[in-house]
Amino acid sequence: MEAFTTHTGRVAPLRRSNVDTDQIIPAHWLKKVTRDGFEGGLFEAWRKDPEFVLNQEAYQGATVLVAGEDFGTGSSREHAVWALQNYGFKAVISPRFADIFRGNSLKNGLLTVVLPQETVERLWELVEADPATEVTVDLQERVVRAPGVEASFELDENSRWRLLEGLDDISLTLKNEDAIAAYESSRATFKPRTLA
Amino acid sequence: MGRTLAEKVWDDHVVTRAEGEPDLLFIDLHLLHEVTSPQAFDGLRKAGREVRRTDLTLATEDHNTPTLDIDKPIADPVSRTQLETLRKNCADFGVRLHPLGDVEQGVVHVVGPQLGLTQPGTTVVCGDSHTSTHGAFGALAFGIGTSQVEHVLATQTLPLAPFKTMAVTVNGELPADVTAKDLILAIIARIGTGGGQGYVIEYRGEAIEKLSMEARMTICNMSIEAGARAGMIAPDETTFAYVQGREHAPEGEEWDAAVAYWKTLRTDADAVYDHEVVIEADELAPFVTWGTNPGQGAPLSASVPDPASFADESAKLAAERALEYMGLAAGQPLREVPVDTVFVGSCTNGRIEDLRSAAQVLDGRRVSGDVRMLVVPGSVRVALQAVEEGLDKVFTSAGAEWRHAGCSMCLGMNPDQLDPGERAASTSNRNFEGRQGKGGRTHLVSPQVAAATAVLGRLSSPSDLADAHETAGVR
Numbered sequence: 307m308e309a310f311t312t313h314t315g316r317v318a319p320l321r322r323s324n325v326d327t328d329q330i331i332p333a334h335w336l337k338k339v340t341r342d343g344f345e346g347g348l349f350e351a352w353r354k355d356p357e358f359v360l361n362q363e364a365y366q367g368a369t370v371l372v373a374g375e376d377f378g379t380g381s382s383r384e385h386a387v388w389a390l391q392n393y394g395f396k397a398v399i400s401p402r403f404a405d406i407f408r409g410n411s412l413k414n415g416l417l418t419v420v421l422p423q424e425t426v427e428r429l430w431e432l433v434e435a436d437p438a439t440e441v442t443v444d445l446q447e448r449v450v451r452a453p454g455v456e457a458s459f460e461l462d463e464n465s466r467w468r469l470l471e472g473l474d475d476i477s478l479t480l481k482n483e484d485a486i487a488a489y490e491s492s493r494a495t496f497k498p499r500t501l502a
Numbered sequence: 503m504g505r506t507l508a509e510k511v512w513d514d515h516v517v518t519r520a521e522g523e524p525d526l527l528f529i530d531l532h533l534l535h536e537v538t539s540p541q542a543f544d545g546l547r548k549a550g551r552e553v554r555r556t557d558l559t560l561a562t563e564d565h566n567t568p569t570l571d572i573d574k575p576i577a578d579p580v581s582r583t584q585l586e587t588l589r590k591n592c593a594d595f596g597v598r599l600h601p602l603g604d605v606e607q608g609v610v611h612v613v614g615p616q617l618g619l620t621q622p623g624t625t626v627v628c629g630d631s632h633t634s635t636h637g638a639f640g641a642l643a644f645g646i647g648t649s650q651v652e653h654v655l656a657t658q659t660l661p662l663a664p665f666k667t668m669a670v671t672v673n674g675e676l677p678a679d680v681t682a683k684d685l686i687l688a689i690i691a692r693i694g695t696g697g698g699q700g701y702v703i704e705y706r707g708e709a710i711e712k713l714s715m716e717a718r719m720t721i722c723n724m725s726i727e728a729g730a731r732a733g734m735i736a737p738d739e740t741t742f743a744y745v746q747g748r749e750h751a752p753e754g755e756e757w758d759a760a761v762a763y764w765k766t767l768r769t770d771a772d773a774v775y776d777h778e779v780v781i782e783a784d785e786l787a788p789f790v791t792w793g794t795n796p797g798q799g800a801p802l803s804a805s806v807p808d809p810a811s812f813a814d815e816s817a818k819l820a821a822e823r824a825l826e827y828m829g830l831a832a833g834q835p836l837r838e839v840p841v842d843t844v845f846v847g848s849c850t851n852g853r854i855e856d857l858r859s860a861a862q863v864l865d866g867r868r869v870s871g872d873v874r875m876l877v878v879p880g881s882v883r884v885a886l887q888a889v890e891e892g893l894d895k896v897f898t899s900a901g902a903e904w905r906h907a908g909c910s911m912c913l914g915m916n917p918d919q920l921d922p923g924e925r926a927a928s929t930s931n932r933n934f935e936g937r938q939g940k941g942g943r944t945h946l947v948s949p950q951v952a953a954a955t956a957v958l959g960r961l962s963s964p965s966d967l968a969d970a971h972e973t974a975g976v977r
């Protein structure tokens with residue numbers, strides 16, 4: 307996984323709540339068997355509308371997405387995270403994320419930042435007034451900075467450490483190989499098995 | 503202090519626990535399908551890793567599979583590649599697979615319980631959000647992303663931060679015309695699509711205890727639509743009776759030991775939930791959605807709500823957008839909404855009981871001439887059972903299409919899709935924009951409402967059929 311320490315970039319203001327994973331990346335894109343090449347599918351249906359935020363000249367090159375609450379609801383498709391990253395987003399800010407989406411994003415080094423609705427509104431207003439406004443998402447300090455905005459956010463220490471270091475979860479877990487083997491040997495024998 | 507059902511199952515699976523770190527949980531059953539697994543197997547290959555426990559892993563093909571001409575090569579080359587990739591991965595890594603054409607093939611969440619693999623007190627994961635379905639057995643079951651799929655393949659464990667617990671207690675008895683689907687749609691409308699965020703929901707109370715396993719699966723299946731990580735129902739005699747005798751159920755002394763353990767999986771009287779919701783069953787009625795998320799629902803007898811009636815600014819905006827997308831006007835009675843397509847199927851309502859109840863409504867009636875109705879069993883076993891009971895004949899003589907098992911129009915990854923602007927009554931679980939096909943409009947309904955809607959060509963419940971009949975008689 308790519309490490310995340312701090313990132314400064316321009317913002318795409320997505321004034322919508324309940325942005326579900328079917329909108330982020332529609333099902334027909336999920337037939338691909340790779341982790342890349344999903345940028346064309348990001349918000350595919352909405353991008354047909356010339357007015358859609360990602361189609362506006364002013365927001366080209368934005369790397370921070372600021373969205374309404376309940377971002378990433380719906381399916382477990384990690385393709386939603388890959389699509390955002392393939393497109394160029396480094397961080398997403400929302401008042402609330404769906405659990406699975408948030409878990410997936412942190413595993414891939416896409417930082418999901420929870421900020422109160424009022425702060426999200428302020429960020430929208432700032433960048434809509436001046437799309438060149440830059441926002442800094444600082445994971446070291448756990449704070450988001452923009453002109454006139456300094457908002458701290460929460461992220462548990464363990465997830466933060468994994469992100470800062472860009473650690474691979476599987477290698478970390480395999481350090482507990484002995485504990486896993488011990489657990490396995492004491493499991494109840496009535497537990498189901500898929501193979502005879 | 504006592505513990506809840508979810509906490510008991512969690513505690514029994516902790517491999518390592520350390521201050522400031524997530525618990526490492528052991529996974530009893532890992533289910534796979536073709537869509538969310540290819541990149542995980544790729545990761546294993548790149549790192550030179552094996553599947554740690556092939557004996558706790560099972561794969562099936564469901565999302566991309568066609569429901570017609572299944573003996574011919576799959577027409578869409580991309581779908582074909584994805585299925586071939588799963589076949590190769592399962593062969594390379596020694597994972598059991600039920601491919602298209604196999605008698606155990608079907609939607610992953612129908613197949614696990616049917617084989618007796620889903621058992622009380624187990625941890626079940628799958629790269630699929632509706633894994634919550636398996637919680638109906640008192641299993642802790644939740645959807646995971648592809649990185650986690652790879653993690654479970656390699657280690658049979660997952661590092662997880664604890665969930666919060668929520669009780670949804672349903673008192674009293676459900677009215678005769680109210681199904682599990684109506685109940686869960688009403689629950690989601692009540693707590694909202696984000697209301698369950700961070701929680702494992704335990705459904706309890708008299709109305710839940712009376713439900714069949716199929717109905718319990720319908721409830722737990724849609725927990726994710728309330729934003730919850732999982733839904734659970736304490737195992738009881740109904741659960742044990744369902745599991746007993748299935749292919750992978752324990753036998754003899756093992757069965758007795760299992761049941762003795764399963765009986766301990768009840769929330770202690772002095773346990774405390776982080777949040778509680780109480781629902782009175784007798785206040786419920788058939789329920790349908792009018793919007794583009796599963797929380798935007800109302801009783802069938804109601805009208806499309808006026809966005810201005812929502813106090814919350816963002817709910818108001820969301821309702822406005824939804825009505826525009828759905829082509830509905832505030833104040834329009836839901837019973838007058840005409841539909842083009844009716845879909846009965848999916849991991850929410852594609853089980854034998856669902857097909858029986860839809861067939862019962864359709865028996866001796868005709869699907870309206872303006873409506874196309876698709877009936878897609880959740881698995882091959884469900885299809886075989888339905889044929890044995892003659893349900894397929896009921897559907898086809900009513901003018902519905904009887905298809906092969908799979909996810910089908912639930913998400914339209916195969917050719918079964920809505921056309922732009924087409925409106926469907928669907929027994930599936932998501933009414934998101936474009937979910938069932940680009941520009942398609944979805945109303946989530948129960949199998950009974952789906953069948954009645956097919957007959958009358960507008961959103962209806964079986965009681966409307968009786969009325970329509972009488973009116974016709976008088977005429």
Ligand code: SF4
Pocket residue numbers: 564565609610611630632848849850908909912913930931
């Ligand atoms: S039936 Fe629908 S919800 Fe269920 S697994 Fe298939 S696509 Fe997902």
